[in-house]
Amino acid sequence: MNVRPILVLVAACAFAAPTAAQQGSTEIRGQVVDEQGAVLPGVSVTVRNQETGMFRETVSNTEGTYFISGVTPGQYEITAQLEGFKRYQRRDVSLAIGRTSTVDIRLEVGALEDAITVTAETPLVDVTSKEVGGNITSRELVALPSINRNYIGFIGLLPGVIPNISTESFGSDSINVNGQDARNNNYMLDGANNNDDVIGQRAGTQARTPLEAIQEFQVLTSQFDAEFGRTTGAIVNAITKQGTNAFRGSLFEYFQDARLTERDYFASKEGLPKPDTQHQQFGGTLGGPIIRDKAHFFTSIERVLVDEGITVNIPARPELNATTTEATRVWNTLLRFDHQLNANTTWGVRWLREASPQFNQIITPPLVTLAASREEDDVDQTVVGTLSTVLGNASVNTFRLAWTQEDVAFANPCFNGNGQRQDLCDPTLAFQTFDDQQSDVAQARVNDAVQIEDTLSWFVPGWHGDHDIKVGMQYQYSSNDFVSQDNFNGTFTFGGNDAFDAANPASYPERFSIRVPGPLTYFMKAHHFGAFVQDKWKVSDRLTLSVGARYDLEVIPLREEANPAFTDVDDYPVDTNNLAPRVGLTYDLSGDGRSVVRGGYGLFYDKTHFELITALIASGVFSNSFVAQFPANQADPGPAAGELPTDAFLRQGPVVDRDRLQALFPPGSRLQNAGNVFLDNPDRHIPFTHQLSAGYERQLWSSVSLSLDYVHAFGRAQFMTQDLNPPERLGEGRTDPVVRPNPEFRQAVFTRINAGETDYDALQLQLEKRFAQSFSSRVAYTLAYSRGNTSGVGIPTSSFQLADDLRLDRNTGPTDIDRRHNFVWSGDVFVPRTGGLTFSWVARALSGLPFTIIDTDVDPDRNGILFDPLAAGAYSGEGEDAFDVEFDGGRNGARGPGFFQLDVRWGYKFRVGDSRALDLFVDVFNLTNRSNFDNPDGDRRSVDFLRLTELRQGGVPRTLQLGARLQF
Numbered sequence: 022m023n024v025r026p027i028l029v030l031v032a033a034c035a036f037a038a039p040t041a042a043q044q045g046s047t048e049i050r051g052q053v054v055d056e057q058g059a060v061l062p063g064v065s066v067t068v069r070n071q072e073t074g075m076f077r078e079t080v081s082n083t084e085g086t087y088f089i090s091g092v093t094p095g096q097y098e099i100t101a102q103l104e105g106f107k108r109y110q111r112r113d114v115s116l117a118i119g120r121t122s123t124v125d126i127r128l129e130v131g132a133l134e135d136a137i138t139v140t141a142e143t144p145l146v147d148v149t150s151k152e153v154g155g156n157i158t159s160r161e162l163v164a165l166p167s168i169n170r171n172y173i174g175f176i177g178l179l180p181g182v183i184p185n186i187s188t189e190s191f192g193s194d195s196i197n198v199n200g201q202d203a204r205n206n207n208y209m210l211d212g213a214n215n216n217d218d219v220i221g222q223r224a225g226t227q228a229r230t231p232l233e234a235i236q237e238f239q240v241l242t243s244q245f246d247a248e249f250g251r252t253t254g255a256i257v258n259a260i261t262k263q264g265t266n267a268f269r270g271s272l273f274e275y276f277q278d279a280r281l282t283e284r285d286y287f288a289s290k291e292g293l294p295k296p297d298t299q300h301q302q303f304g305g306t307l308g309g310p311i312i313r314d315k316a317h318f319f320t321s322i323e324r325v326l327v328d329e330g331i332t333v334n335i336p337a338r339p340e341l342n343a344t345t346t347e348a349t350r351v352w353n354t355l356l357r358f359d360h361q362l363n364a365n366t367t368w369g370v371r372w373l374r375e376a377s378p379q380f381n382q383i384i385t386p387p388l389v390t391l392a393a394s395r396e397e398d399d400v401d402q403t404v405v406g407t408l409s410t411v412l413g414n415a416s417v418n419t420f421r422l423a424w425t426q427e428d429v430a431f432a433n434p435c436f437n438g439n440g441q442r443q444d445l446c447d448p449t450l451a452f453q454t455f456d457d458q459q460s461d462v463a464q465a466r467v468n469d470a471v472q473i474e475d476t477l478s479w480f481v482p483g484w485h486g487d488h489d490i491k492v493g494m495q496y497q498y499s500s501n502d503f504v505s506q507d508n509f510n511g512t513f514t515f516g517g518n519d520a521f522d523a524a525n526p527a528s529y530p531e532r533f534s535i536r537v538p539g540p541l542t543y544f545m546k547a548h549h550f551g552a553f554v555q556d557k558w559k560v561s562d563r564l565t566l567s568v569g570a571r572y573d574l575e576v577i578p579l580r581e582e583a584n585p586a587f588t589d590v591d592d593y594p595v596d597t598n599n600l601a602p603r604v605g606l607t608y609d610l611s612g613d614g615r616s617v618v619r620g621g622y623g624l625f626y627d628k629t630h631f632e633l634i635t636a637l638i639a640s641g642v643f644s645n646s647f648v649a650q651f652p653a654n655q656a657d658p659g660p661a662a663g664e665l666p667t668d669a670f671l672r673q674g675p676v677v678d679r680d681r682l683q684a685l686f687p688p689g690s691r692l693q694n695a696g697n698v699f700l701d702n703p704d705r706h707i708p709f710t711h712q713l714s715a716g717y718e719r720q721l722w723s724s725v726s727l728s729l730d731y732v733h734a735f736g737r738a739q740f741m742t743q744d745l746n747p748p749e750r751l752g753e754g755r756t757d758p759v760v761r762p763n764p765e766f767r768q769a770v771f772t773r774i775n776a777g778e779t780d781y782d783a784l785q786l787q788l789e790k791r792f793a794q795s796f797s798s799r800v801a802y803t804l805a806y807s808r809g810n811t812s813g814v815g816i817p818t819s820s821f822q823l824a825d826d827l828r829l830d831r832n833t834g835p836t837d838i839d840r841r842h843n844f845v846w847s848g849d850v851f852v853p854r855t856g857g858l859t860f861s862w863v864a865r866a867l868s869g870l871p872f873t874i875i876d877t878d879v880d881p882d883r884n885g886i887l888f889d890p891l892a893a894g895a896y897s898g899e900g901e902d903a904f905d906v907e908f909d910g911g912r913n914g915a916r917g918p919g920f921f922q923l924d925v926r927w928g929y930k931f932r933v934g935d936s937r938a939l940d941l942f943v944d945v946f947n948l949t950n951r952s953n954f955d956n957p958d959g960d961r962r963s964v965d966f967l968r969l970t971e972l973r974q975g976g977v978p979r980t981l982q983l984g985a986r987l988q989f
Contacts, residue, residue, distance in 0.1 A: 186975020748885025
């Protein structure tokens with residue numbers, strides 16, 4: 022089996038020829054006719070970018086059809102000429118990323134010296150595509166208010182998308198699409214990979230792309246063609262700006278500080294001082310010609326200085342409440358070069374790099390004190406080179422080579438300040454509802470991804486209709502070089518929230534965990550190979566069939582040591598049957614390209630993110646680094662009974678007994694894992710999702726379209742975690758002893774199995790008015806229901822497992838990311854007769870997320886897992902900020918608080934000449950100053966049971982931002 026990577030490389034080379042598609046490009050087609058409607062073959066058609074002068078040309082075939090693919094999106098001029106006819110010219114044709122625009126041409130009899138200039142709106146509806154999604158333009162990116170100016174938030178303007186503002190890391194906003202885990206999206210920048218192969222996309226893209234550098238992006242939420250793979254979520258297909266024949270660019274400054282920000286709910290309630298916040302974002306872009314009409318450059322540089330306000334709210338220990346700021350200091354740089362060598366060959370290269378160190382990070386849940394803050398040092402970059410070659414009137418080949426890297430470290434200030442020795446830091450104190458004293462995090466990784474792909478786009482007319490065929494391959498090598506001293510300082514867990522008092526046995530810790538014998542280091546690598554064929558078959562003027570298939574092979578070499586399920590340590594599982602068909606149709610109802618019905622079916626395979634299987638190599642049967650627990654399987658019964666702990670590591674309080682640890686686990690030794698063991702499963706294979714959709718889209722007026730789509734996605738063979746050494750509690754109390762059937766292992770023996778199932782149904786509506794008559798707007802609404810026998814996030818356990826039975830029927834309920842209602846309305850207006858007054862807004866309303874009502878003081882089914890939903894009924898919290906719920910019973914039978922936020926911008930545009938404009942504006946985020954709370958604690962044992970204790974991530978108080986933008 023160890024020759025598989027070599028075989029994959031050979032296969033990649035063998036198939037590397039045909040392939041490149043709408044990944045970062047667009048295409049245009051149409052028919053050329055005379056005044057009587059008769060087709061005209063042999064017409065020379067040229068499509069020229071009005072900004073750069075770069076062009077593509079072709080000749081209409083015997084049926085009068087022309088087709089041009091692999092075109093960079095932008096504003097184009099179309100010309101057509103044939104001896105005996107007047108020259109045809111049409112300007113301002115907008116070609117959007119990933120779309121096929123249909124532009125028919127009618128020639129009039131006359132001399133070529135005479136010209137016909139046609140003025141018409143670019144079609145809004147793509148009558149050839151079954152794909153569900155939408156496009157966001159550069160105008161929206163700079164015209165709409167954005168709290169952190171991360172383009173991931175703009176994806177949430179589309180139906181089926183839930184944006185998540187994250188404080189885990191700068192620029193780590195993420196999205197959930199069509200009920201899928203946030204990991205399961207595929208971010209592409211200029212047609213190349215921009216993903217994190219370690220943690221997936223739960224923190225967004227690998228390298229954040231600045232708004233000023235983005236030309237536009239396309240989001241495909243369902244039914245994307247076979248050229249796109251390795252995801253069951255969305256395709257986010259963004260392109261950066263390129264230089265033009267004129268020197269153009271922008272300068273910008275955005276500013277927030279404490280004077281422009283309200284105190285948040287908890288800071289105001291507790292009378293805490295307002296944190297000294299600031300948010301400055303400034304920089305600029307510049308693009309222009311190197312050789313007019315042939316070679317251009319574009320560059321962007323951005324500086325971000327953020328001191329984000331944080332309120333530490335510990336209801337159980339008010340003396341620990343505080344306000345502070347999280348400091349972020351960012352440099353973001355982008356360079357792009359494009360060159361048209363001749364009429365048939367273009368090439369380009371783009372480099373993006375961002376350094377974003379952060380200090381004083383407060384990461385929740387659980388609640389943490391200031392003493393448990395951490396720091397981050399992160400450098401992300403991505404480079405892509407593209408070569409596009411026209412092989413004739415009917416085919417284009419695109420070759421692409423890309424590299425993506427993240428170099429990141431997370432640690433606490435003690436670790437960073439003492440020569441990186443986590444064992445010399447104080448232990449973490451994990452109280453019932455909060456953590457104190459120290460963060461246990463100390464880790465670093467460098468993950469690289471090298472991608473090679475090649476695509477051939479080939480137009481075949483007159484074979485029972487026209488065929489737009491694409492064939493291609495992609496190969497990617499990914500690696501993760503990882504080192505961790507997480508929990509090398511040790512963690513003491515307490516049953517309550519009281520500070521430790523040596524004279525009070527009830528205040529002693531009841532469990533202790535620590536990494537032994539030494540730090541964890543490992544290296545992972547993966548090979549991914551994909552190949553596809555896609556045919557968009559235009560059967561008639563109205564009917565288009567889409568038929569495609571994709572094959573993906575993923576090889577992640579693992580050493581299956583001491584695993585009885587494998588006879589050969591190199592016999593790691595490889596899933597070789599991932600063939601994914603994609604079929605669909607569109608029908609032009611009116612025959613004029615203004616309305617379409619569409620539908621399709623597709624099978625979509627995910628990819629295996631490193632973090633989901635890391636434990637298989639980091640926590641095997643024998644290891645030189647694992648986490649040991651004392652006691653191994655349950656809380657020490659002493660403190661809960663008002664007595665001193667019985668475990669030796671706990672009797673002296675929250676002080677690590679290093680001498681005893683070294684005697685049990687000598688440093689540098691390789692020992693049997695005394696913590697949780699993870700064993701690989703030879704039957705492990707790639708999860709997949711079936712998607713069905715049916716929809717309708719109509720161009721209502723020249724700039725207004727309406728779409729309505731029904732989407733059903735059912736995930737199967739989803740990863741879950743099963744305990745092969747399942748516990749049994751010898752009573753129903755939280756501290757009662759727990760025994761396991763295999764005494765060879767002190768704790769759980771976990772494996773990954775494909776047992777999870779999810780189902781998602783949604784009705785998605787979008788009303789879009791593109792900018793015209795000084796006004797644009799977009800309304801999106803999604804009515805959805807996501808449920809399954811799994812939480813739908815990561816690789817969860819079944820908290821109902823009893824012996825070998827996962828009892829998945831009891832685990833069935835809404836997924837953790839189920840939002841029933843999602844409404845967003847955005848738009849911008851150039852107010853008439855004011856000279857330059859502008860107004861824009863984004864309003865979003867979301868229903869609450871689900872959670873479970875439990876009581877971890879008891880274990881009624883005695884399965885050793887303190888997760889047993891209480892009976893259905895009404896439940897209420899006590900005291901301040903109490904929350905009332907109607908609990909339906911079972912997993913996720915309760916709903917948390919809903920969300921609403923209105924962001925607005927007032928501005929004035931000063932025009933200076935034809936191409937210069939100065940925008941001055943004021944943004945107000947959360948205009949109504951609504952407090953958007955996170956879900957409360959659903960554990961009846963907790964003192965915070967059904968109490969609102971923290972705001973949703975990104976749930977800012979009312980905040981003003983001043984801004985200026987000079988466009989030239």
